[in-house]
Amino acid sequence: AQSVTQLGSHVSVSEGALVLLRCNYSSSVPPYLFWYVQYPNQGLQLLLKYTTGATLVKGINGFEAEFKKSETSFHLTKPSAHMSDAAEYFCAVRRVGDTGGFKTIFGAGTRLFVKA
Amino acid sequence: GAGVSQSPSNKVTEKGKDVELRCDPISGHTALYWYRQSLGQGLEFLIYFQGNSAPDKSGLPSDRFSAERTGGSVSTLTIQRTQQEDSAVYLCASSLEGTGGLNEQFFGPGTRLTVL
Numbered sequence: 001a002q003s004v005t006q007l008g009s010h011v012s013v014s015e016g017a018l019v020l021l022r023c024n025y026s027s028s029v030p031p032y033l034f035w036y037v038q039y040p041n042q043g044l045q046l047l048l049k050y051t052t053g054a055t056l057v058k059g060i061n062g063f064e065a066e067f068k069k070s071e072t073s074f075h076l077t078k079p080s081a082h083m084s085d086a087a088e089y090f091c092a093v094r095r096v097g098d099t100g101g102f103k104t105i106f107g108a109g110t111r112l113f114v115k116a
Numbered sequence: 117g118a119g120v121s122q123s124p125s126n127k128v129t130e131k132g133k134d135v136e137l138r139c140d141p142i143s144g145h146t147a148l149y150w151y152r153q154s155l156g157q158g159l160e161f162l163i164y165f166q167g168n169s170a171p172d173k174s175g176l177p178s179d180r181f182s183a184e185r186t187g188g189s190v191s192t193l194t195i196q197r198t199q200q201e202d203s204a205v206y207l208c209a210s211s212l213e214g215t216g217g218l219n220e221q222f223f224g225p226g227t228r229l230t231v232l
């Protein structure tokens with residue numbers, strides 16, 4: 001079975017500070033990994049994804065994530081937080097479902113607060 | 117349409133009533149997903165459609181929940197005899213699904229269901 005663990009349901013940073021949102025996964029096969037962002041009263045938007053190849057993945061809005069197989073991690077970072085980054089962030093792993101098709105398993109989410 | 121749309125945006129109902137939630141996916145997207153997001157929880161997978169068939173219904177929490185998709189487009193999620201624990205935001209997503217299953221899922225804004 002695959003699962004996704006996001007460490008910290010809430011993270012608070014100052015504007016301009018480093019953003020680090022942690023995600024660990026368990027997978028019996030090489031995973032496909034995703035980060036999504038959800039702004040208030042909106043659906044989820046894809047930030048970035050890892051499939052194969054380069055382990056450092058760059059996404060939208062200056063975010064990036066690094067796939068570390070040895071640590072089973074896919075942490076999301078941004079060098080300098082902006083007020084507009086305040087949102088909820090979800091890490092996800094995608095796998096083939098038991099009856100075909102692809103199922104995405106989401107972490108519980110981390111709410112990012114940015115202080116002025 | 118330009119994106120995934122869901123209706124209604126908010127639904128308040130009394131315990132025991134039936135409700136129908138609608139999802140209009142992006143035109144041409146063959147895959148459609150329903151998720152449930154409860155307060156403080158991550159996204160819980162409910163059901164996946166490929167075309168009009170549902171190869172994976174494993175996430176439906178009880179037989180009070182059902183979903184259908186017609187014409188390879190619009191989908192309806194029906195909850196019968198609603199209970200208070202059904203209160204949540206129900207999210208729909210669609211994607212171009214081909215081999216590999218790595219196509220981006222595009223999410224709708226969700227329907228917030230409140231069962232009194």
